[in-house]
Amino acid sequence: MQTVRIYQLKGLDRRTRARLRAAQLEAARVWRYCLERHQVARAERSRWPDRDDLQRETKGGQFALHSQSIQLVCQQFLANVETIKQLRQGNPRHRYPYHPKKYRTVQWPAQAVSRQGKRLILPMGRGRKSFSFHLPDLPEQIGAVSLVWNGGYELHLVVPAASENEVSALADKPVQAAVDLGEIHQAAVTTNTGKGLIVTGRGMRSLKRHANMTLGRLSRLQSRCQKGSKRWRRLQYAKERASGKNKRRVRDLRHKGTRLAVDFCHAQGVQTLYVGDPQGVRNENKGRHHNQRMSQWEYGQDKQYLQEKCQQVGIACFSGSERGTSSRCPRCDWKKKPRGRTWACRRCGFVGHRDIVGSMNMHPLAFGSRISYPSSLTYRRPGPLRDRRQNKELLPSGTS
Structure with a gap:
């Protein structure tokens, strides 16, 4: 490897x-x-x-x-x-x-x-x-x-890269996991042993939003200049520098987030990992702000990073459809359009995290068996973000 x-x-x-x-x-x-x-x-x-x-x-x-x-x-x-x-x-x-x-x-x-x-x-x-x-x-x-x-x-x-024995076949394994990729939360992982992990993506959202505002401000200033002038070139250089810095920071957080997910699976003894493919989310027109966030969501890179990192630790990783997993109750199969981060079922009273529900519903699609809501749920940030205004690191993540 x-x-x-x-x-x-x-x-x-x-x-x-x-x-x-x-x-x-x-x-x-x-x-x-x-x-x-x-x-x-x-x-x-x-x-x-x-x-x-x-x-x-x-x-x-x-x-x-x-x-x-x-x-x-x-x-x-x-x-x-x-x-x-x-x-x-x-x-x-x-x-x-x-x-x-x-x-x-x-x-x-x-x-x-x-x-x-x-x-x-x-x-x-x-x-x-x-x-x-x-x-x-x-x-x-x-x-x-x-x-x-x-x-x-x-x-x-x-x-x-240091790698263990690679898994050649996607056979039924005693410990299985599924990953629900998202734009707000980068990855939500559930295993059939009652463990769960949420890796937040809000840090990357913040970086992208700041970059969009910076590029928009520079573009407005640039529109007042004659193309090719000295000031126009200075603004163009500033745009390229800001865009490059944002791409490097987002790439770093994306690598760290997928590493957290794979390390969690490796620590739990997972041998088969299913990654949901959110293909088609960009085809829906829900306003320019939502469309911009969807177009800047690099879920293809998340899938690639997960597959490469899983191969390094000997976890069989494959991808498939996740259609309908976020809108169905994992207990009674009642369907509804979720709103907010909490999934609440009116029929059976089930309450859980929205992304964890999506990851749970992938197990019947991938492995043919249902799982219960995780008894232990860990919330992690991809990296040690720093608050520049107060010049101090954010509090570390914990377990609930």
């Missing part, structure tokens, strides 16, 4: 930034060469270039990159061509690669990467100076490395 570590390259001097930019330009030039060869072969109805052809034609030092970095660009281009070729069998409107990129991510395979103490060495080919970066907590084993531009230069390192 492998995972990815992201290192932000801050404090780079002008010469290093220029070299990084030149490397991305060279990677894009390799992509454009592969693109031109493919387009010419298609226009002449001749044999399309394969991996051996492209790697042979890009040899000889004509590109200022490491030879294996050039090979990775060629392989990824051919992989895109093969994917589109398969998609066109069902829909011929799919287009083969056509966009001539100006910049492109530079990649180094594991065998090309080396380290000297706490410094990461990335070669640039014979006769050219290698990149050398001092990275904190550099792992002993390093896989492939990617140079990515995300509002600033970042290094994405593939490193091995």
Whole structure:
């Protein structure tokens, strides 16, 4: 099992930034060469270039990159061509690669990467100076490395993750759990052993709301300026900086929240986890404010993070429909449209947390058995949020 570590390259001097930019330009030039060869072969109805052809034609030092970095660009281009070729069998409107990129991510395979103490060495080919970066907590084993531009230069390192025996089949397990993903509460987990967990997402909602207000204020100021002027460019830079900071903070909380859910399942001995798929919530038009919150809800990333983290600890994770789980009483199956955070049944008198009810109702769909309301319910925050106005940390979460 492998995972990815992201290192932000801050404090780079002008010469290093220029070299990084030149490397991305060279990677894009390799992509454009592969693109031109493919387009010419298609226009002449001749044999399309394969991996051996492209790697042979890009040899000889004509590109200022490491030879294996050039090979990775060629392989990824051919992989895109093969994917589109398969998609066109069902829909011929799919287009083969056509966009001539100006910049492109530079990649180094594991065998090309080396380290000297706490410094990461990335070669640039014979006769050219290698990149050398001092990275904190550099792992002993390093896989492939990617140079990515995300509002600033970042290094994405593939490193091995400590994993237990992976589960290969989704068989009936003695301890099972279901997760109800949400926008107010990031995850609500229930097990068939009477345990429950709620991971709040209100911190992420607050960050997104603050970012929306900031971007709106800057956009109003920018609308009064002439496009391309000095003040317009300053405001545009401020918007990009605020947006990038918000994305990084939300991504951090999203990782921490899914980690809490997986650690809870691992501590309870869960061996099979069912993740509800909220597909379709964005199709309902309920006003611009609600639609904005739904469009900014990254439930797809939550599903991906849960699956990756479950694989690291040996939990079988699969996803399925959650239709009707939040509107049905888990005790008497009476249906109603829930309002607020508390689910109260008028027929049998059941009262419980709305998201926990949704997670409970997933057990019959996934495992074919009902469960009772959790006897122990834990409420957790994804991370230690800090109140900037009072300059103190919020109170820790507890158990009810």
